[in-house]
């Protein structure tokens with residue numbers, strides 16, 4: 295599996311490019327489309343899907359450019375899909391010039407499976423940071439967006455946020471996946487389920 299993490303946009307969001315053979319998926323093209331497209335070109339990848347862990351502006355900022363360049367299918371949970379089309383809902387209006395983005399091609403509900411080369415990507419609905427937050431598992435890694443970070447958890451004070459729901463998502467859907475699973479969050483360093491179970495102050 296090819297996996298590259300790029301820090302993009304003004305909030306240093308992690309954009310992940312994963313591929314098997316020349317087939318690829320993007321997770322959270324939050325900004326700096328030129329950086330993202332450079333890797334795609336360098337590795338001669340055909341991007342099949344763009345997965346959005348949620349609809350906040352720092353995770354969707356490069357969506358239009360990347361969609362235009364790759365024609366990949368945009369997948370986001372149905373609860374967050376309207377955020378692509380509202381500068382208010384995606385919070386971009388509070389960070390400067392508000393923007394909207396192309397609409398979803400695939401509205402997720404959770405528990406779907408997608409194939410990229412021989413990789414299986416499993417969608418897990420993990421609400422709490424937003425109502426349509428998802429995590430995406432493939433082999434021994436999970437992309438957790440702003441649900442779970444190394445040593446922290448996502449904010450719950452934005453519209454649609456719920457602290458109780460977020461903790462419940464993490465404890466019932468992420469931690470049981472197994473200690474050996476690597477966590478690839480939407481911001482900051484990577485971690486493992488084992489490390490977060492034992493050291494994350496929000497999960498004690």
Ligand SMILES: [Zn+2]
Nearest residue numbers: 348350423440
């Ligand atoms: Zn967010």
Ligand SMILES: [Zn+2]
Nearest residue numbers: 307352440480
């Ligand atoms: Zn974020």
